[in-house]
Every structure is written in structure tokens, then in C-alpha cells.
Amino acid sequence: xxxxxxxxxxxxxxxxxxxxxxxxxxxxxxxxxxxxxxxxxxxxxxxxxxxxxxxxxxxxxxxxxxxxxxxxxxxxxxxxxxxxxxxxxxxxxxxxxxxxxxxxxxxxxxxxxxxxxxxxxxxxxxxxxxxxxxxxxxxxx
Amino acid sequence: xxxxxxxxxxxxxxxxxxxxxxxxxxxxxxxxxxxxxxxxxxxxxxxxxxxxxxxxxxxxxxxxxxxxxxxxxxxxxxxxxxxxxxxxxxxxxxxxxxxxxxxxxxxxxxxxxxxxxxxxxxxxxxxxxxxxxxxxxxxxxxxxxxxxxxxxxxxxxxxxxxxxxxxxxxxxxxxxxxxxxxxxxxxxxxxxxxxxxxxxxxxxxxxxxxxxxxxxxxxxxxxxxxxxxxxxxxxxxxxxxxxxxxxxxxxxxxxxxxxxxxxxxxxxxxxxxxxxxxxxxxxxxxxxxxxxxxxxx
Numbered sequence: 229x230x231x232x233x234x235x236x237x238x239x240x241x242x243x244x245x246x247x248x249x250x251x252x253x254x255x256x257x258x259x260x261x262x263x264x265x266x267x268x269x270x271x272x273x274x275x276x277x278x279x280x281x282x283x284x285x286x287x288x289x290x291x292x293x294x295x296x297x298x299x300x301x302x303x304x305x306x307x308x309x310x311x312x313x314x315x316x317x318x319x320x321x322x323x324x325x326x327x328x329x330x331x332x333x334x335x336x337x338x339x340x341x342x343x344x345x346x347x348x349x350x351x352x353x354x355x356x357x358x359x360x361x362x363x364x365x366x367x368x369x
Numbered sequence: 370x371x372x373x374x375x376x377x378x379x380x381x382x383x384x385x386x387x388x389x390x391x392x393x394x395x396x397x398x399x400x401x402x403x404x405x406x407x408x409x410x411x412x413x414x415x416x417x418x419x420x421x422x423x424x425x426x427x428x429x430x431x432x433x434x435x436x437x438x439x440x441x442x443x444x445x446x447x448x449x450x451x452x453x454x455x456x457x458x459x460x461x462x463x464x465x466x467x468x469x470x471x472x473x474x475x476x477x478x479x480x481x482x483x484x485x486x487x488x489x490x491x492x493x494x495x496x497x498x499x500x501x502x503x504x505x506x507x508x509x510x511x512x513x514x515x516x517x518x519x520x521x522x523x524x525x526x527x528x529x530x531x532x533x534x535x536x537x538x539x540x541x542x543x544x545x546x547x548x549x550x551x552x553x554x555x556x557x558x559x560x561x562x563x564x565x566x567x568x569x570x571x572x573x574x575x576x577x578x579x580x581x582x583x584x585x586x587x588x589x590x591x592x593x594x595x596x597x598x599x600x601x602x603x604x605x606x607x608x609x610x611x612x613x614x615x616x617x618x619x620x621x622x623x624x625x626x627x628x629x630x631x632x633x634x635x636x637x638x639x640x641x642x643x644x645x646x647x648x649x650x651x652x653x654x655x656x657x658x659x660x661x662x663x664x665x666x
Contacts, residue, residue, distance in 0.1 A: 259560060301523075316433070319434055320435055321434070321436075329522070329523055329524060345573045345576060
């Protein structure tokens, strides 16, 4: 029986985002993506797949919340300012110095170290959460 | 040597937007640095006219910003780029709306000249909450970065430097006793390093901050040079430094409130020649004010 592993992969074509690197899978456990004979992948084969894809996977809500909190603190945002996984740092008025300070805050909070190049390319709360979970994973592996 | 020239303000008010006053391209070795102070742009009708200059993508970008102040600043940034680049075009009736922009393969914004090749003009933009700047050069890639002089760093400055800057820069900052002075030098270094990476235009991974040192040139008041650290031997203590004059730097203060760093790639024909920066404050379509012309050795 196929492993039941409930997550959703949303393909986001970031054609205009030239800083995106290669396609990456961020599955945390080896798992079959087939469930009862059907795929969970929700895209149509008829659409041409752009050269650069970003696959966002489900990160822990807890991680997203901690990242949001650190972002709000660094940018001195009001408590009621809405920050979600998809919020871009630039939308909140963050510049490169803010991004680096946010990264330092994340490193302290999660006990990880990010390579500068990857850190500076973090654009959204989601990206940060994904990178954090990847680094935590590597640390505990 | 410093030359400061204050000229009269040119004002031209009109109900409809007047045409843009054209500009002569900068000479080689010159950078034209333009800046806008958002607080000085209050007219809602003027801002509305500015928004009519933007492409749909740019308008979407402005709309995504959270809050009126951020929206206004994003609008002013795009307006500054469009109007400034448009003014340097030889066609006097050049419409700033017709400019197209693209990103190079690493993501650095540049003008998409469409069918006109070999256009010499380069630009780079930087903004803070309270000042937006645009640098223009010919035949040489340019990078600029501006920061509020009073910007507070939320982390310990030395810890931040140890994490991201080069060893020599950390040593330099560590010698500064007064925390305020140390913070200021940290910010100056940040703007210089950012300006270099932006001038290079190859993305962050091409020049991680800890792989190069920017330091004052001894004997000059405001000269800076770039030294790249390379670990050639197996022994990490034998890091060699290669200091070259290929990249020129200028560090200035704008409006008494901001540090601005300008970095350009030195044209081989001009090697060793000083770099000149002409600073002008502007409100697009309204006024220009020549602030200074400076030489950096």
C-alpha cells in the first residue's frame, strides 16, 4: 500500500525571478507520491513547464510563526501588521541590511548558520522557513 | 580637493507635466548622482502624474508595498529612474513611459534598449525610507548604496561584522572604541561593500562580503580601495590579498542625513585617473538643484 503522505506541491513558475536556482524537492521523508494510484501533483501535463520552478512544500506552521515574529521585530512592525508565509520582505520595506539582520535573528533563534549567498536571496517568510527546516534537518541528520 | 558649487534652483511649475529638461550624458570618469527626498514630495496630483509614467508591472510592484509611505517611496524610486534615464536621451521629446527595463542574467536591473545597441548609459538605484538615489555613468557599470547615518543596528556591531565582513574589516572596526563611531564606520563599510556588489552586477554569490576588504587609502581623506582575499595555499593563515585599482569608490554624505557609496569599474584608458561625482537633488518635473561636484582620488 502506498504510504499515505499528505502534502501538496504547488508549482509556482517564477519566470521573472532570475535569482531562483534549480528545481528542488524539499521532501522531509522518503515517501511515495502516489496515493491510491493517483498522484497528488496538481498540475496538468498539457501546460508547458517553465525552465525554472520553485516547489514550495509544507513547512511547519510553528516555523512560519517564529520567522514572522523575528521579521516583525527587526522591521519594527505593528503587531497587527499581517505577515504570512507568502509575505515578501521587500513589501514590508526591508532592504538588504534588514534581510541580513533578519537572518542573524533566525540563526540565533534556530541555532543554525546560513551561507551568505542563500541568506541574501531569501525573499519571503516561506523561503526562510524552508531554508531553516532544511538546515535543521542537516544538523540533526 | 573638494569643489562645492551651489546653483540657483530651476523651477518650472505647470498644471500639466512639462516636458523633462534634457541632460548631457556624464563624461567618462564622472558619476551623476541624483536624489529625491520623499518628504519633500507632497503634492498628490504630482504623485498621480508620476504613477502614470509607470509600466503595469511597476504599478503592481508599488501596490504590493504595505502602507502608504512604502507605496509612495516605491513610486518615487521608479519615477526617479524613468525620468532620469529619459532626460539623458538625445531625442528631446523622449517619453519616460517608453523606457523598458530588464534584468541581466544575475538579476541586476538595466535598461532594455530594444533595437538600439551600444548605448553607453548605466544606472543603479538605492533607497532608504527617507532618501532615494540614482547613479548614472557612461561606459562603466555603476553601483550605489545609500543608508541613513543614524540607522540603528539591532545586533552587536562587532558580532555582525565577524559574521559577515572580512577579517581585516573586523580588525579595523575593533580598534574603534566609541560605539557610536564604530556603528558609523560599520554603516559606511556596508554602503561601500553593497555598492561594489551592485556594480559587479553578478549577484550576491559572486562576491560574498567576507571575501573582500574595502579600506581607506592611507594619506587620502576619503579614498577607498578594494582588496580581495584569496586562499591560495592550504594553510589558512597564508591568505593572500590582491588589491587592485580596477574598482573606484566614493563615499559621500547626502542631505546631512545619509551616507552614499558609489562604485564604478575603472576604464583601462582612465586607469589611475580620479573619479568625479556630481550630486544633484531633484523633484522630477519640478526642480533640480546642483549640490556639489567632488573629486575622489
